[in-house]
Amino acid sequence: MSRVLIIEDEYALAAALATVVRRLGAEPVVAASGQGGLDKAQRQQFDAVLLDIGLPDMSGLKVLSALRAGPTPPPILIITAHGSLENALEARRLGAHDYFLKPLNLAEIQPQIRALLDLPRLDLPPSFASPDPSLMIGNAPEMQRAFAQIAQAAAARVPVLLTGQHGTGKTLAAEIIAAQSSASPLTRYRYDEWPAEQAEATLQQCLDEARNGGVLLLEEISLLPLHLQATLARTITEPGAPRVLATSASDLREAITQGRFREDLFYQISVLQVTLPALSHRTEDIPALAAELLKNAAPGKDLHLSVEALGLLKACPWPGNVRELAAAMQHAAAVCTSPQVLPRHLPPSLQATGQDTSHLDTALVRSMTAWLDQKLTCPVENTPDYDTLLAQIEKPLLTELLARYEDKPTRLAAALNMNRATLRRKLRELLGRE
Ligand SMILES: Nc1ncnc2c1ncn2[C@@H]1O[C@H](COP(=O)(O)OP(=O)(O)OP(=O)(O)O)[C@@H](O)[C@H]1O
Numbered sequence: 001m002s003r004v005l006i007i008e009d010e011y012a013l014a015a016a017l018a019t020v021v022r023r024l025g026a027e028p029v030v031a032a033s034g035q036g037g038l039d040k041a042q043r044q045q046f047d048a049v050l051l052d053i054g055l056p057d058m059s060g061l062k063v064l065s066a067l068r069a070g071p072t073p074p075p076i077l078i079i080t081a082h083g084s085l086e087n088a089l090e091a092r093r094l095g096a097h098d099y100f101l102k103p104l105n106l107a108e109i110q111p112q113i114r115a116l117l118d119l120p121r122l123d124l125p126p127s128f129a130s131p132d133p134s135l136m137i138g139n140a141p142e143m144q145r146a147f148a149q150i151a152q153a154a155a156a157r158v159p160v161l162l163t164g165q166h167g168t169g170k171t172l173a174a175e176i177i178a179a180q181s182s183a184s185p186l187t188r189y190r191y192d193e194w195p196a197e198q199a200e201a202t203l204q205q206c207l208d209e210a211r212n213g214g215v216l217l218l219e220e221i222s223l224l225p226l227h228l229q230a231t232l233a234r235t236i237t238e239p240g241a242p243r244v245l246a247t248s249a250s251d252l253r254e255a256i257t258q259g260r261f262r263e264d265l266f267y268q269i270s271v272l273q274v275t276l277p278a279l280s281h282r283t284e285d286i287p288a289l290a291a292e293l294l295k296n297a298a299p300g301k302d303l304h305l306s307v308e309a310l311g312l313l314k315a316c317p318w319p320g321n322v323r324e325l326a327a328a329m330q331h332a333a334a335v336c337t338s339p340q341v342l343p344r345h346l347p348p349s350l351q352a353t354g355q356d357t358s359h360l361d362t363a364l365v366r367s368m369t370a371w372l373d374q375k376l377t378c379p380v381e382n383t384p385d386y387d388t389l390l391a392q393i394e395k396p397l398l399t400e401l402l403a404r405y406e407d408k409p410t411r412l413a414a415a416l417n418m419n420r421a422t423l424r425r426k427l428r429e430l431l432g433r434e
Contacts, residue, residue, distance in 0.1 A: 002026040002047040002117045007037030007063060008079065009056050012198040012205065013104065017050055020110050026117055034058040038066055046074045048116040050109075053080035053091070061090055068095045075116045079104060105209060107185045136172060137289050140282035146173070149274040154180035159236070159244045159269045161221075161252070164276030167323030170247040171219060173274055177245060178215040187242070190219040191228070203228055207235050210242030221246040221269065222255055226262065233265040244269055279318040279325060280359070286314050286325070293326045294341065298333035305332075305341045312343050316350050317359040368393075395430045402427075 004021045008014040009032045018028035029044070031037035034055040041049070049067060053060030060078065067073055075097040091099055097116060100109055138147070153160045154177045162170040178186040187210040194202050210216040218224070224232065236244055246269045255261035279286070287305075290313055294303050305313070309332075318324055328347050336345040343351060375384060405412040409427060413420045427433040 003044065004028050004113065004117070005037060005040055005044075005046040005049045005074075006030045007034065007049065007055065007060070008052040009033060009054075010052070012194065012202045013052075013079075013102075015194070015198075016104075016106055016202070016205070017109075020106055021113060024110070024114055024117065026113075032056075034060065034063040037063055041067055041070065045072070048074050048113060049076045050113070051076055051078055051096075053078060061094060064091060064094045064096055077109070077112060077116065079109075103205060103208060106187070107209065107214075110185070136169060136176060137292055138282065138285050139288065140277070140285050142277035142282055143285060146274060146276055149272065150177060153177045153245075153272045153274055156272060157181060157243055158271040159246070160272045160274060161266075161270035162245065162247045162274045162276065163252075164249065165278050165319075165321055166249045167321035168276035168278060169322055170249070170274075170276055171217070173276060174217050174245040174247060177274075178217065182213060182215045182243065184210070184214040186215050186217055188217045188219060191223040191225075192220070200228060200231065203231065207232075207242060212240045214242045216242040216244050218244060218246040218269075220248060222248045222250045222252060222261065226260070229262045229265050233262055233268060236268060246270075279321040280316075280363070283314045286310070289322060289325060290329060293322075293329040294333060297326075297330040301333065303333060303336060303339060303341055306343075309341050309343050309346060312346060312350065315360065316353050391430055394426065398426060398430060 002025075004026050006014055006017050006021070006028055008017065008030065011032075014030045014032070018030055021028035026047070029040055029046070031040050034057050037049075037051070051060050051063060051067075055063065060080070064076060064078065067076060073095070076095070078091045078096045078099045079102060080099070098112055100112075136147070136150075138144070150173050160174070160177060162174055164170050175186060187206050189203055189206040191199055191203075206216055218232075232244075235241055252261050252266050252270075256263050256266055279289075287310055290305055290310065294305065313325070313328070320327070328350055331347045332341045332345045336342075372389075375389065401412055401416070402409065405415060409423055410420065412418065413423045
């Protein structure tokens, strides 16, 4: 893996550069002073150096000449707030590869770093490459609704709020929307990635970076404290402001009632909304998702899931949603030495929760309660009788059961210990089968 030395005393900038380097597939090493940088360069070989000229302990130009004096000097990119022609000329004379002025446009410096490291575009992790919309898997009705919302959002240039539990694909959906609707790279900001004293300056930097046609992804916007919400509410209405895509796993309307989120900002950022369903609400998507995630986890290994393993996956509650399923498939790929993944190849925690199906019972009771609420809130004369309600429950139950026993009533009756004559009568009355 290529290694990049970042000599920069401004924490926010150093962290942002480290993120860029990491996303390019290289390892960042940060030094906050000139001497620190030189020490690190003496101990390790680097493939590139990003060097700030305005360092606290010595001139970056001095660091540059010291680095260049080594036996195999790496290519060096200079970053400076004191952009003068002299500095630029001197840096070039001392052998700097290129020269960048602060405030730094990360989108501009990124291709330069890639070129220095001689990294092919394909090396980029999916978060920086434009994600392929087909990578978002889902056939369930709730997912189809989400796809329609994503398509609308991709065709517009208005702010979008993406909601759903953690790991449901909000960020992936936002990346797809951004890639489809803007040529500029996506700028990202997440409040809890920064120390409190750097958070505001970094937000401002991200807002500036994405100005004039860019897209700013604000991950988990609910974390933003009120004073930064005020900054955001003011800035995103200014001319040239970036398009904002915001994600939230917590209920922003509830946050508004509790005084933790500004109502005006909520309406500003939620012109369009995309709602990603929980994985436990779309268990029919689990086979396709699990197969794809397993393939990604073990490319070329041709692993597939046994019926038993799939049954277990479908029964799990998945609080971590698709992210948790992806981790489970990585686990399976690591421990499974045969072509077929069995329940014992799944993480032990899943094997335990998969046995406990109480969450499914709870879900059944919850949806039956909602169904009854709806059925029974009508004038007394229209209230259905008990047998009608029971028939409505039994009809899908029998259809589903028959499908599992090859559509053979005799097999179903034997397997579930049912009276054959009763089953035949029910099939005739409820499903019209002779
Ligand atoms: N429908 C999907 N098809 C394929 N992969 C998916 C899908 N949804 C999510 N993923 C994958 O699951 C992982 C988690 O998704 P993502 O980071 O987008 O979730 P999130 O909702 O933004 O989570 P958080 O709230 O924790 O930030 C990612 O690796 C993503 O690529």
